[in-house]
Amino acid sequence: MGEPLPEHTLQALWLAQLQREFLDICQSYRVELPLPIFQLSHSRRLFGSWQEETGILTLSVHLIAGHSWAVVLQVLKHEMAHQLACLRGRQGAPHGPAFQEACEQLGVLPEFRRPGVLEGEAVAAAAAGEELSPEGRKCLERIEKLLALGRSSNEHEAALAIDKARTLLARHHLHCLAAGGVSRFASLVVELRCSRIAAYRKHICSLLKDCFAVRVVLGELYDASSDRVGKTIELFGSREKVAAAEYCYHFLEHRLPRLWAAHRQGLPRGARRSSYYLGVLRGFREQLTTRQGEEDAPSLPPEAKALMVVEEERLQWFVALRFPRLRRVAGRGARVDGRLYHAGVAAGRELQLRSGVDGGQGPLPLLGHGGAAYISTER
Numbered sequence: 001m002g003e004p005l006p007e008h009t010l011q012a013l014w015l016a017q018l019q020r021e022f023l024d025i026c027q028s029y030r031v032e033l034p035l036p037i038f039q040l041s042h043s044r045r046l047f048g049s050w051q052e053e054t055g056i057l058t059l060s061v062h063l064i065a066g067h068s069w070a071v072v073l074q075v076l077k078h079e080m081a082h083q084l085a086c087l088r089g090r091q092g093a094p095h096g097p098a099f100q101e102a103c104e105q106l107g108v109l110p111e112f113r114r115p116g117v118l119e120g121e122a123v124a125a126a127a128a129g130e131e132l133s134p135e136g137r138k139c140l141e142r143i144e145k146l147l148a149l150g151r152s153s154n155e156h157e158a159a160l161a162i163d164k165a166r167t168l169l170a171r172h173h174l175h176c177l178a179a180g181g182v183s184r185f186a187s188l189v190v191e192l193r194c195s196r197i198a199a200y201r202k203h204i205c206s207l208l209k210d211c212f213a214v215r216v217v218l219g220e221l222y223d224a225s226s227d228r229v230g231k232t233i234e235l236f237g238s239r240e241k242v243a244a245a246e247y248c249y250h251f252l253e254h255r256l257p258r259l260w261a262a263h264r265q266g267l268p269r270g271a272r273r274s275s276y277y278l279g280v281l282r283g284f285r286e287q288l289t290t291r292q293g294e295e296d297a298p299s300l301p302p303e304a305k306a307l308m309v310v311e312e313e314r315l316q317w318f319v320a321l322r323f324p325r326l327r328r329v330a331g332r333g334a335r336v337d338g339r340l341y342h343a344g345v346a347a348g349r350e351l352q353l354r355s356g357v358d359g360g361q362g363p364l365p366l367l368g369h370g371g372a373a374y375i376s377t378e379r
Helices: 005-028 062-066 069-087 097-106 120-128 134-149 155-178 200-211 239-263 275-291 303-324 338-350
Strands: 035-039 048-051 057-062 185-191 215-223 228-238 374-377
Touching: 005 035, 005 062, 005 069, 035 062, 048 069, 057 062, 057 069, 057 239, 062 069, 069 097, 069 120, 120 338, 134 155, 155 239, 185 215, 185 239, 200 215, 200 228, 200 239, 200 275, 215 275, 215 303, 228 239, 228 303, 239 275
Parallel strands: 035 057
Antiparallel strands: 048 057, 185 228, 185 374, 215 228
């Protein structure tokens, strides 16, 4: 790690990055806006402003230094929405219909469209999202208890506990829809702080998508503290599902190195760690899916199926707010050492999803209380 950059140098780099982000947003959302004059303030109260008379767009250094870049982008897009409404000559009330229409076009999350949202405390509240409903909190508490059974030395008991947790999530979700509720969608960004995403992490993402019914997007995000762009994994879905998927992600990231450290004793130098990791993930996936029977996917009445279709459309809309031009990219297969891969599969079949402190590696995040901020919304 090098020396931290001086404040005046960082601020010059932030201004350049904001200009790049502005142009990228215009291109991604197919919006034509003249490039404003970017300015940084030291206001602790007001984190953003747009001045039509001067064409100046201002963001506070306390916003950039104190929040993730995902939050900075939402505030930037909020001000761009004001600019767009003014450009169309339809500004009207400051946060009226013309502004809301511009927000929809620029993918501004509803939490960041509200009057007064650009004040410091309001930005923090918008970034945190709303609290889980009492029913959602109870669901996660029950899931935490089920995952604690992963401590069992009985492989089948551990696998059954994990499967029950996933089934509970699915039934809670369906119950909320049947009761006339709407999902509180959330996005959670896992910042990897690296220039490429390792193959095993892509396999973790595939596992989360299939086993926890979340959308997963591999992207990148600017780090304002280091002036670097790093890869990210972003999870989308109901708050309960995102929380459980995040927990599983961190569990696997903690456990894989420990399993490899124990297995590599006596192996020749240069043995492929990645082959072993992929094998562990294959075995863990088998453990999660082998017990998935008819009771995990009961036949649904037509009304419930219709609700699920609407829910999928709402989730698609939510993902598109963040990634309006999302596309699938096929990756190349990783080179695999067969013996290490099969050894990993065997270890993965024995792997138990534990709750709480993980073998001296430090505490895993509690469900719904991860280190990254949630950004949730409803439509």
